[in-house]
Amino acid sequence: MKVLKFGGSSVRDHHNIKKVLEIITKKSQEDKLAVVVSAFGKTTDNLLKSADLAQGKNEEYLAILNEVEKHHYETIEQLDLKNSSDVIEHVNLQFNQLKTLYKGCYLLEELSPKAKAIISSFGERLSSYIISEAAKTKLNATFKNSQDLIVTDDNYLKAQVDFETTYSNCSTFFSENSHQVVILPGFIAKCYNGQTTTLGRGGSDYTASIYAAAIHAEELQIWTDVSGMFTANPSIVKQAKPIQHISYEEAMEMSHFGAKVIYPPTIQPVREMKIPVLVKNTFEPEQAGTLIALNSDKSSPVKGITYVENISLLTIEGSGMVGMSGVSKRLFEALSDDEINVILITQASSEHTICVGVLEEDAEKAVKSISKKFDNEIDQHKIDPVVVESELSIIAIVGDNMKNHQGLSGKMFSSLGKNNVNIRAIAQGASEKNISAVIKRVDAKKALNTLHEQFFGDNIKQLNLFVTGVGNVGNRFLAQLHQQKEYLHSQLKLNIRVIGISNSTKMYFDEEGVDLENWKELLLNKGESTSLDSFLNRAKQHNLRNSVFVDNTANEEVSKMYQHYLENNIAVVTCNKIACASELNNYKTLKKVSSKFNAPFLFETNVGAGLPIIDTLKNLIASGDRVHKIQAVLSGSLNFVFNNFNDNVTFHDIVAKAQEEGYTEPDPKIDLSGVDVARKILILARESGYELELSDIDNNSFLPQESLNTSNNEEFYKSLTKFENHFQDIYAQANSQNCKLKYVAEFENGKAKVGLQHIPSDHPFYNLEGSDNIVLFFTDRYPIQPLQIKGAGAGADVTASGIFADVIRIANN
Structure with a gap:
């Protein structure tokens, strides 16, 4: 026999219920089935929301209740039930009872745990009855109320199961049952005196697990709206992958730390009986899903990454705690007495500090509980008042096989550190199946994706x-x-x-x-x-x-x-x-700042566009070399201009062409004034370890002062036309000496200068073509024959490729 459980999203409406019935029909051909169903999607949330409104004498509760009622009647109609009149009469009776309860809450302005349990039970009572009636039209099916089988204590909203009595009830019922399919409501039960109790939100999973354990089922199947348990929450981590095989312990750890596919207590009953659990997708039933069993495959040490939102971290510390026995006992007693769940614990070896993580909604109550328990020590200043940090999350990596792999903690914290995710507290059990860290809530998404890339990214x-x-x-x-x-x-x-x-x-x-x-x-x-x-x-x-x-x-x-x-x-x-x-x-x-926040600051294209000038210089310095002298042609635009300027063309036209082809800055005066080259030699000097300001660079500009004083491109180009004779004279002087004009940057003995020079034919700069750049580094290792870097130094494509290269450098960091 198998037990199948279908969650709220699987039975949200008549379309989904028909899919569920198809699955049940197919599965019932192979085995007898116990089928546990949740309330129709969001019904329980709406019932409780209405109850809160009714308690507050807010008549809007009626509108929400009417919507819930309408949805149930519409579902009955769409399922084409043969005896729909009987079903409607039964459902009508249920809603009348429910309305009476709400009226009581409204009049008394009170909503006790007992009333809350009864109200919240109606979702499963209604859904299971309607679905069982629909199943009867297709299958040999029957309905059984879980309240007749599962017995609990009187903790109405999170009842503890009496397993001995429950297992006995289940064994008797299922051994006598002759139907192929039994439909049962999840989540609900009864205490010893017959009052309605519930098993906690998500308790339908738990219900199914109890039945599976009670009847020694062959398998428990949890049908939901995702294809199994994932390596991370797929709505946050788009690269998350389904986990094919996972152990009971790994599943418990992941469900405890926020994996919402399965309710945490679900695992324990089936684990004791070694019953496998298969998590499947109602809407993609052909998908393999996730198998939860005694052992998992050991292909990956980390099975999943998960997190818990809305955490507060409470810190109790003080010198009076050192060597004082019983502090931890009193702390956890205080929290337990007020039914506050502790999600994470960490304590310094000095015994000076204990931190506990609780849900944010419990933080205020927790502070009061702890403060009351330690009021004497706080008054005597032996223990400091409780410190609360909120808006936190707990992120965890989980895996049975983590203890056999070294360096996982290092990888985890290193990858988080590189992305500036600050860790407030760390917890790791001796079993090494879980490593948890408390971080800011705003960093949770980044942290999940960072860790998933580290452990599951296929090196992408x-x-x-x-x-x-x-x-x-x-x-x-x-x-x-x-x-x-x-x-x-x-x-x-x-x-x-x-x-x-x-x-x-x-x-x-x-x-x-x-x-x-x-x-x-x-x-x-x-x-x-x-x-x-x-x-x-x-x-x-x-x-x-x-x-x-x-x-x-x-x-x-x-x-x-x-x-x-x-x-x-x-x-x-x-x-x-x-x-x-x-x-x-x-x-x-x-x-x-780049170093402090571990954020690379790369600017290779500041000098030489796509040429590896700065990167080469950094490697020289890092390896212990020292730069003594730099000679360079660093302006692709100026090199283009003077390589193409002669007595047959105007200087104005050549500069305009250089700008048109993308060799100059948007303001070409920046290039022609020498400011751009001065900036470049300054950057190289600074990267070489010298402390210079831009004002320290001697800039011998060839432009007339009137051109330098222009305020826009139009004025600048007019000035170039006006002083054409000046530029032709510069060209004629160089040509008469059989030299070429090059705008050269030089750095030597801690000083730098830039300016137009006459370059003779035997100089390395003489044959520099087009918009090319060249840099000569004279260093300890290259004192006579300099290290030379030469190539295209301007243009949109080569500059873009240099930016591209810097991005790749960051990726490889």
Whole structure:
């Protein structure tokens, strides 16, 4: 014989009930069945909500009750019951009784536990009767009230079962039963004097387990709306996977710590009888589901990651606790006396502190209980007043085989630490089947996804990007991400999602990942108004693991936001040079904040676009080398300009072409004034370990002062036309000496300068073509023949590829 239990979502309406009857029909062809059903979905919640309203003399209780009644009658009608008039008469009698109870609550303004148990029992009493009548039209089925079989004490709302009497009742009934299918209500029972009791919310699972144990069933099947127990809550962790095989102990641990697929007490009766439990999906019955049995497979040391929300952490501490016997006993007695469930316990080895985790709703009562128990010690300052921290969650990894694998705790806490998830308390049992940590509730989603990626990610790491600036560089960056998506996943084991994008006026977010084929349309048509603060706040609100802010702008105000992102454990990748070339204290602060909050700050594209200049320099310094001298052509735009400028073209036209092809900043004066190059050599000097300010860079500009003083691009280009003879003279002087014009940056002996130079034909810079950059590092290891890096140093594509490379560096960190 098998026992099947169907939850509230499985019997929510007539559509679902018909699916349930199909399953029962198929299963009954193989075995005799005891079928336990819950109330129709949300019925019990609505009954209790109505009762609370009635107690408060709020007549809105009638509206809710009428909706419940209407739903039951509609279900009867849709199920096409042959004797529907008898069924309606029976259900009508039940609702009349229920209305009488509500009227009493309303008049007396009282809702006792006894009344609450009776009211909440009606959901299962109604559903089981209606479903049994529907089953009789198709099967050899009968109805049996669980209150005739399950006997409990008089704790009305969470009754304790008298197993000896209950098992005897069940054995007698089922041995005499001749029907192929018996339909029974879950959740409800009766105490010794015949009064209605309930087995606690979720008690229908427990009911089914009791029957399975009582009749030594071949199997207990729990039918719900998910395909078994998952490695994590699939509504929070999209990558969660069904667990095929799990042990009783693992299932108990996971259900205790928030896995809502199965009610925690359910496991104990079947575990004692070694009856396997199969968790199945009513709506996808072909799915394998999860088998809960004596032993689990040992393919993975961690079987699941789960959590409990709305936790308060109570701390009792004081020097008077050290060496004082009986403190723990008195503490837990106080909580037990007031029926407060302790979810987590941790105690320092110094005996100076004990922490307990309780549900937030019990925190105030718990503080009063503890304070009363230790009032003398608190008055004498031997023990401090109880400290309460709320808005917390407990997150736990569970697995029977964890004790045989080293380093799991390290992996758990390291991965949480990298994502700036602060741990308030830790608990680990000696059996090592559970490692629990108390964290902020707002970090629970991030923590669950972080741990799932660590233990179940198939080595796939997910990065979540927030991208500001979708012009030339940003556009190419998003295109490269889209193009390389499959390669990143298959070859580098990376899943990179763009969660948010913004331009100067709009922003658009999608936590599942912005569609990179249609991001322009989405931003245009569905984007909302943006600001620097609002974009930051949305990124913070998402609170996702492995978050990266990508700045594709050249905007100073955007660069001022970096510290805020880093302080929220959001990495920063930028091609914007302003931050790293700002005041030295700001540069140092960004570096310190990056280190403190474990949030990478990468800016490879600040110098040389996609060339690995900064990364190479960092590796030199990290390996103990010292930089003495740097010579470089660092402006792809200026190199392009002077490689193409001659006496046959105007300087104005060449600069305009450079801007058109994306080689210059939006304001080309930044490039031509030498400020951009000065920033770059400053960044290289700082990364080499030297402390310089931008004002320390000697900038020998070739532009006339009038050009430098212009306030917009239109004025700037007019000035270039006005001073065309000046630029032609510069070209003629170089040409007469058989030299080429190169804008060179130099750093030596702690000093730096930038300016236009005549480069002779035997110089390494002479044959530098197009928009290429070149850097020569003279170091302890490269004193005469410098380390040379050369290649394309400007353009949207190469800059975007450099940003892409920095994102990959973060992923590989």
